[in-house]
Amino acid sequence: MTHPETVTLPVETPTIELRIFNMIREYKDSKALLRAGIKREDAWNQDGKPHPKYREACEKICSDAFYRLRSCKSREDFMRYFADTICSVPHNLSRDNYQIIAGYLIKQDDSWQDVKSLAMLALSKFSYFREDGESTGNKGESAPLPQA
Numbered sequence: 001m002t003h004p005e006t007v008t009l010p011v012e013t014p015t016i017e018l019r020i021f022n023m024i025r026e027y028k029d030s031k032a033l034l035r036a037g038i039k040r041e042d043a044w045n046q047d048g049k050p051h052p053k054y055r056e057a058c059e060k061i062c063s064d065a066f067y068r069l070r071s072c073k074s075r076e077d078f079m080r081y082f083a084d085t086i087c088s089v090p091h092n093l094s095r096d097n098y099q100i101i102a103g104y105l106i107k108q109d110d111s112w113q114d115v116k117s118l119a120m121l122a123l124s125k126f127s128y129f130r131e132d133g134e135s136t137g138n139k140g141e142s143a144p145l146p147q148a
Contacts, residue, residue: 016104017118019097023086024122027065030089032057055129062127069120075112079105086119 033040036053043054050058065085072078082105093101104111 016100019101020115020118021122023091024119025126026091027086027089028058028062028126031061035061050129059127062123066120066123066127069116072116078112078116
C-alpha cells in the first residue's frame with residue numbers, strides 16, 4: 001500500500017514551509033517505525049488506519065520533539081537540537097533544498113526562529129490521530145520535495 005502521506009502535489013517552487021514540513025515528516029516516520037519495530041509498508045492498513053504501535057510512536061516522538069524545541073530559547077540551543085535530532089535520520093534533500101534550509105539556519109538574524117516555528121507546527125500536526133485513525137498530517141496532505 002502506498003504511504004498515505006506521499007502524494008505529489010503541483011508545486012513549482014517548494015517553499016521553506018514545505019521543506020521543513022517534509023523534513024519533520026521524514027524524522028517522525030523514521031523514528032516511529034524504528035520505535036514501533038515495523039516496516040514502512042506495514043505502518044498503514046488497507047483501510048488507511050495506522051498500525052497501533054506506529055500511531056503511539058508517532059504521538060510520543062512528535063510530542064517529545066515539540067516540547068524540546070519549545071524549550072530552545074537561543075539560536076545555539078535550537079541549532080544543536082535540530083542538527084542532533086531532526087537531522088539524525090536520512091533526508092533525501094536535493095542540493096537546492098539543502099542550501100535553502102541551511103541558509104535559514106546559518107543567517108545571523110532571527111531566521112532560525114522561523115524554522116523552529118515551522119518545525120513545531122509540523123510536529124503538532126503529525127502528533128495527533130483522530131478516532132478514525134487519520135492523523136491531522138496524513139492522508140495526502142503532504143508532498144514530497146521535488147528534486148532539483
